[in-house]
Amino acid sequence: MKTIAFPLKSAWESIIARPVADSSTLMARVKTVLEEVQQQGDAAVQKYTQLFDGVVLPEFIVTEEEIQEAVALLDDDLKKAIETAAANIRAFHANQLMADPVIETMPGIQCWRKSVGIEKVGLYIPGGSAPLFSTILMLGIPASIAGCKEVILCSPPDKSGKLHPAILFAAQLVGIRKIFKIGGVQAIGAMAYGTESVPAVYKIFGPGNQYVTAAKQLVQMDGLAIDMPAGPSEVCVLADDTAVPAFVAADLLSQAEHGPDSQVILVSTSAAIIDQVNAELEKQLSALPRKDIAAIALSNSRAVIMNTIEEAIELVNAYAAEHLIIASNNAESLAEKIVNAGSVFIGHYSPESVGDYASGTNHTLPTNAYARMYSGVSVDSFVKKITFQKLTREGLSSIAGTVEIMAEAEGLTAHARAVSIRTK
Template sequence: MKKYYFTKLSDKKKKELIKRKAISSDSVKKTVEKICSDVKRNGLKSAIKYANKFDGFSSDNVYVTEKEFSEAEKLLSSEIKSAVKSAYKNIYKFHAKQYPKDYFIETINGVKCGRKFLPIENVGVYIPAGTAPLPSTMLMLGVPSQIAGCKRIVVFSPAKDKINPAILYAAKLCGIKEFIKIGGAQGISLLAYGSDNFKKVDKIFGPGNQFVTTAKSVVSIDPDGCAIDMIAGPSELLVIADNFANPDFVAADLLSQAEHGKDSMVILLTASEDLIRKVGDSLNQQLKNLPRKVFAKATIESSFCMLVDDVNDAFNFSNTFAPEHLILNLKNAKKYLNKVVNAGSVFIGEYTPESAGDYASGTNHSLPTFGFARSSSGVGVEMFMKGVTFQSINKKGIKSLSKTIITLAETESLQAHAEAVKVRLK
């Protein structure tokens, strides 16, 4: 890891360290726009063509069959099924508390206003299948959509022939009945535009590579497309640790994110130079035993640690960076929670690894990256719903509001607005 001294950094250098890499190039955008346009015109036929070209798709059926769902369960060990079930229960328990409550109030006599939360009817869930199968992502997106009560939840994931059985098992727990073996930009396009034999969705959820992310961006600004959850970039982890932290714990946490891929970013902030040295030694040792050490090593080499004067400097940098994941490996870590302003998800104390949130603690691991944690939240039940407002006004109420409405309408030179009230007063 590169090493920096916070007090020696210029403002320009700090901005450079906070800046993320672009996730899409002109060539990627050009390729994606061509795919989106083709699928928009020709539907499922074109999507299958690209799935064959990019993913080697060769299945007889583009849909996962009931038989495949059943076979997937038989292929899994009892240990894996138990782990998936346990994670499902915790994720469900946490997300069930998020279900928003409807409310109605009387703002003034004769004027009643309310807000009712309704599920989005048709949602698409994208599950990547690049360097590793991700049943956890199936749970993180399937559970909140299930709790929200979405009528139709369709899952897309790339495959040559069969979908990973753990993903299918997780999907079945989430009540998924519609699962399509197409991924990439072609999958996103089909979700957004639909086809003669496939109904489009209203909103797409899920992470992916630069082609998937670019496709989500393209369809989200097309009037014929659909909404998306967020623009998701490479995984991020920032650790704030003190001299009480176990260096092996810190190193393990950094590696847990580093192994996602070479585009991931991990950062260590501490006031202890001794901890930096020990963490470096531990990283080298732990790397030797990782099956995905090529990915992890590339990430570690492009990431950095920073020596700060105190914890305040660490939080100032962290809040500006706005990490996807923030670990507080500090003595009495809970007392620092009020210093957290911008972060996707926070992991408090030495026995709270980021991987707990990735899999089974209950919180969601679909979180804002690219610094969007300054203004956005991670995936939750409310993202699969929309709030509809209602108002009911009786004769007494419109009379009470009339002067205010008419004055404001005439101030804005919108006379018809004013007349819509005046006609009711005659």
């Protein structure tokens, strides 16, 4: 990682910039695929599944027999781990769906909100270099709690036309039975527009590569909802001189191994800690199976030495990381000053990996500084809030004058008359 010492504030913008790729050609290619899926349905999905995944599939849907076969194949220890993670995720998310109180704004006027599950949602689960079965728990469990009536799942098949057993086990564990062996842009198109096999949904969730991300952005322009803007995974570590260098290096590498376009940032008030972390990075990197990927990500990453912890926190808030780890004996106090982050990991024994898998919080988080204005996925992501109001005759009479005066002032006489016809 490149080390930057005591940067002037005018240089911060360049320090916190994410790697940027030219998206114009990418968007044009993705749009072509989406248009074919919209116009040709299953035929286009089959064409691109053969082209991109190297397999010919006459049927995309996963059968019950395939699900049961996957359950039988999966190692018992992995099953137990998935079940433990699911229980924690369910416990954390279950309390997010709470009834709103009825508020009487004036005598005879009652207003309230009701959470209603989005009827049809689609989940995209990457399955290429790493089958992200943990994401099924992160999306399927809040969808279930929210009461979504139809949940479908798409994930790319392997060369034999199958999905990873852990993906199928996790899906059936959270109650998802409409599972399709479709990946990439064609999966997003199928869920957005519907095909002969795949029902159209109202909102699409899930991470993916740059093609999937571009596809989600394009279908959003056609009126479909998506979970959030998302890009490559990232982590920022805020470390003082009490940090454990080996722990910090391991945390940085845990994100760097996601992909060559991932980014990790270390912000510290201690030059000695940064030197020790860099030494640990070299040592630990050599032992990773995905070391080539992680090495490229590290080349896009940097360590920054700041004068004071206050300046370090200011820089961290400006970066607005997807994941923020606070490696300090004083981590809890420092965490109170964080205003921009997707998810915060407090102290030496809170690695980002636990949030990725099993602590209970959701790992579908805003990247690319969107944590400044977006939250991570929660049960709220799977519901819409409908407002209700109920007025008695007396309640309407008490507010009639207010509405009539405001409506007439805006030149909307019919609005005023809708009130006066009831009161006069």
